[in-house]
Amino acid sequence: MLDCNESDISMPAIARTTPIARDDREPTNPYRVDMDLDDEADELSHLNIPDVVIRRLPIYVRTLHSLLEKEQTSVSSEELARMIDVTAAQIRRDLSYFGKFGKQGKGYDVGYLSDTIERILKLDRTWGMVLCGMGKLGHAIANYRGFQRSSFEITGLFDSDESAVGEVVNELPIRPMRELVDTIREEHIRVGIIATPRVNAQETADMLVEGGVEAILNYAPVILRVPAHVTVREIDPVSALQSMTYYISE
Amino acid sequence: MLDCNESDISMPAIARTTPIARDDREPTNPYRVDMDLDDEADELSHLNIPDVVIRRLPIYVRTLHSLLEKEQTSVSSEELARMIDVTAAQIRRDLSYFGKFGKQGKGYDVGYLSDTIERILKLDRTWGMVLCGMGKLGHAIANYRGFQRSSFEITGLFDSDESAVGEVVNELPIRPMRELVDTIREEHIRVGIIATPRVNAQETADMLVEGGVEAILNYAPVILRVPAHVTVREIDPVSALQSMTYYISE
DNA sequence: ATAGCATTGTGACATTCTTCACAACTCCTG
DNA sequence: CAGGAGTTGTGAAGAATGTCACAATGCTAT
Numbered sequence: 001m002l003d004c005n006e007s008d009i010s011m012p013a014i015a016r017t018t019p020i021a022r023d024d025r026e027p028t029n030p031y032r033v034d035m036d037l038d039d040e041a042d043e044l045s046h047l048n049i050p051d052v053v054i055r056r057l058p059i060y061v062r063t064l065h066s067l068l069e070k071e072q073t074s075v076s077s078e079e080l081a082r083m084i085d086v087t088a089a090q091i092r093r094d095l096s097y098f099g100k101f102g103k104q105g106k107g108y109d110v111g112y113l114s115d116t117i118e119r120i121l122k123l124d125r126t127w128g129m130v131l132c133g134m135g136k137l138g139h140a141i142a143n144y145r146g147f148q149r150s151s152f153e154i155t156g157l158f159d160s161d162e163s164a165v166g167e168v169v170n171e172l173p174i175r176p177m178r179e180l181v182d183t184i185r186e187e188h189i190r191v192g193i194i195a196t197p198r199v200n201a202q203e204t205a206d207m208l209v210e211g212g213v214e215a216i217l218n219y220a221p222v223i224l225r226v227p228a229h230v231t232v233r234e235i236d237p238v239s240a241l242q243s244m245t246y247y248i249s250e
Numbered sequence: 251m252l253d254c255n256e257s258d259i260s261m262p263a264i265a266r267t268t269p270i271a272r273d274d275r276e277p278t279n280p281y282r283v284d285m286d287l288d289d290e291a292d293e294l295s296h297l298n299i300p301d302v303v304i305r306r307l308p309i310y311v312r313t314l315h316s317l318l319e320k321e322q323t324s325v326s327s328e329e330l331a332r333m334i335d336v337t338a339a340q341i342r343r344d345l346s347y348f349g350k351f352g353k354q355g356k357g358y359d360v361g362y363l364s365d366t367i368e369r370i371l372k373l374d375r376t377w378g379m380v381l382c383g384m385g386k387l388g389h390a391i392a393n394y395r396g397f398q399r400s401s402f403e404i405t406g407l408f409d410s411d412e413s414a415v416g417e418v419v420n421e422l423p424i425r426p427m428r429e430l431v432d433t434i435r436e437e438h439i440r441v442g443i444i445a446t447p448r449v450n451a452q453e454t455a456d457m458l459v460e461g462g463v464e465a466i467l468n469y470a471p472v473i474l475r476v477p478a479h480v481t482v483r484e485i486d487p488v489s490a491l492q493s494m495t496y497y498i499s500e
Numbered sequence: 501a502t503a504g505c506a507t508t509g510t511g512a513c514a515t516t517c518t519t520c521a522c523a524a525c526t527c528c529t530g
Numbered sequence: 531c532a533g534g535a536g537t538t539g540t541g542a543a544g545a546a547t548g549t550c551a552c553a554a555t556g557c558t559a560t
Binding site: 076077078088092093095096100101102103104105106107108 | 535536537538539540
């Protein structure tokens, strides 16, 4: 609620009744899941599912991927729990918000579960992102290789400093901020990254929202004010450090 | 619990009885606070205080600093709450875990409250940090200017790649990993940053712990296994993005 | 002084999140 | 094809966190 903007979307609080997946699926058949996830109950579902749960899903996906790398095809909630350091009950409960994906006595099919969670998180596509603020931090983010492998791709770089404009970073030119809103609209961008100085973060967020962005990854140490339909997550190493020193002994 | 290692320190669960600050303090006298915070109840207190609360404190400090910049000397929980986008009751409750810092009818003295929270978080000193893994990410972190202003300073850079060793980044030489443990011991380092590739993160964490580090800022996308007296916080932009796309409409 | 406004600190309550524990089911083995 | 071992999914209980609402108190103005 503090470091994340809970995005308490104001839509009618209709309880979802149709499970996303059913019991009679063939665990490794992606088409089946496809159909299940696209049906009409899906859109309403995220009202009911706690954000804590949603935040854990990427960790599950990541862990399942590491199992796939090791060619392990099946996993129990118990084993997954040990790997992630949570309780098995929590994993089962988390998954149960979305349907039934496991087999009693057997566990979960790694590939099927991983695909399913990715579909829930809408990671079954590539999301273009605009990056605002091309100082040192912006450069580092633009050069970061970890996004492509994860359904994300930076497609535009923006900076308000006209003298930075034109420079090419990781094959993309830096463009002026005044082009930001139109670019977002034209390219249907839904995700923005803020790496501007603190004082410019809010105005940047406003422009992102104006363009139609619905998710903002904020590296600036400020709490952003955005409409309820926009989600914000903070990346704040300093706060993280400052909260850890509390626990240091002596 | 997932992205943070709750650091459920196993010490006797003694309830703290002595408030850290009292009512008869002079709000702007730092010496008073000093004495209060150093007394014997302090060490036991963190058992009882929820980690969620501790994580919010850096935001309070940051916000109070921004008020100080504007020369505002007094603030109510209501006003602070608006700035941070939490409820006023939550701020009052959070602070009440540590004592009574406000004045009825008046609010809080900005400087006093800020100093006090910093003291609680042990930010009234500079923490040396070792940075492990000097790839692109490591370089970016080493060059980051935001730490000094926040009680932190990177004092050692380490990489396992011998060909990187010797290079000077932001006035510090990169040193070989084999010197890590001894350096931590000799320099009494308590905080480590992991910016290694995923596969090396756990072994790096083990070395940090062996040297005596009690707080780890982990940029690698892995859940680290550490003893209970060590706190870990994850910096994971990919997971943050992956959990936000869930909420995107359409 | 005293009244009255503003604001804290906190019991009591409400809500959210986690864990327990077990019926239901699946699979394997003989 | 029955029995046992293993594991899920989930009601119900429990723990943790957040909010309400108000008595207590300090401050200001007259």
